[in-house]
Amino acid sequence: METVELPALEVLQALGVDGTPVATPLLGGFDMAMWRVEHEGQTYALRVFRPGAYEECEREQVVMEAAHAAGLPVPRVHRMGTWQDRPALLISWIAGRTLADELRARPWHLWPLGIAFGRTQAAINAVEAPALLKQLPESWISWRCEGEEALQDRLRALSQGKQALLHLDYHLLNVLTDGRRITGVVDWANARAGDPRADAARTISILRLDPLVRRPLIQWLALGLFSLAWRVGYQRAGGRLNDIAAFYAWSGTVLQRDRAPRYQQQPHALAPARRWTNKWKSRANL
Template identity: 70%
Template sequence: MMPSELAPLEILQTLGINGMPIATPVQGGFDMAMWKVEHEGQISALRVFRVGAHEDCEHEQSVMEAARAAGLPVPEVQKAGVWQDRPALLLSWLAGRTVEDELRARPWRLWSLGIAFGHMQAKIHAIPAPALLRQRPDAWIAWQCEGEQALQDGLRHLQGDQIALLHLDYHLRNVLTDGKHITGIVDWTNALAGDPRADVARTVSILRVDPLARKPLLVLLGLRIFEQAWRIGYQRERGRFKDMSLFYTWAGTVIQYNLAPRYKHIPNELAPARRWTNKWKAQAGCER
């Protein structure tokens, strides 16, 4: 969704923000528009959903409120409303910049920020999922995996007893830092309840084979260092990952289903994801 297609000042008026706020577009995602809003000495984030996405908005609002109540650095929902059938949230503006931007400017922080990145994801998984999500504790298994019955059956057999909060889009562009600490976690649209290994596998798949994260060789080497630090930071809190083959298969499948519409005219962009997924599928002995 392009911010230029919308009228942020009208949307802000709908939310009760009058006067002369300054709204600056920022990157908001494939089906989301977002602005940085400056008004009466305060800075907020305006997040506008696609037409009719009322359940998605309510879902994200509930998850953020639960995560924030548990002590995670998550935006506060200041106002919520609807403009021309588009749900909108006005959120508190979190300090810092994305981990991706910080590492681009200061690559020597790969290791320390990787440790912090893993530690924060472990903190998310230490939180029981909110009641709204606990009603569907295995919803993550079928998410973006239509038709993969053998995979789904294997995951149901393998999933653990813990029903944790899963972010399911935990990557370098959705986590903020001041250069030393993690200052924010944003974009909770995909959040579900379930086995923490699913969220771990999802993060690995994005770091490894998401076309949006594909980088030149030197940057890829840096990402491998970052990934190793992330694993250490996470495992210090929650122990080593176990029985991950099926979870990696699931995560690779999710990337392919999720991004297929975006790359329908250039399907070869998803070839690395297909190879990665097939490798783990073979290792897990999981056939379609």
């Protein structure tokens, strides 16, 4: 969605923001427009969803409020409303820059920030999912896994109805830092209730396999070392990740299907993900 095509001040007025706020366009997602908003000495982020995306907006609002109440470093929701059939959220601005940018600039921070990255994810997964997410407790299992009945059955048997808060897009571009600690976790659009091992497997598959993450970083970072630091931090805070083979197979499947439209002309870019998925399916006897 092109941020500049939408009138940010009209959206803010629809949310009940009076006065003369200053809105600066930011790079949003495929179906999200974003601005940095300065108003009465405070800084916010304005997120405007695609038309009719009321469920997605409500889910992000509920999840961020639950995570904030649990003491996690997430934006606080200040206002929610609608402008011309487009739901919108006004949330607090999180200080810091992405882990990707920080590690490009200061690669010697790789190990301590990797540990902090893991600890923060374990803290997220220690939170019970809000009631809205619990209404569909197995939605993570079928997410982008249509036709994988054997894999889905195995995951149901292993997870035994766990309903932890899962981010499911926890990676270097969605986590902010001031160079010493994690200051924020953003983009909760994929959040679900489920087994923490799914969230951990999703993160490791993105770090190791996602062309969007690896390609701009591989010349700057030893992602394998960062992944090890993440695992150390996660397991110190959340315990060992046992019986994870089927979750790795699931995460590889999700990654391939999630990225396939982007790489229709470059299918070789997803070859590592295909090998990863097949390896872990074999180890899980699937």
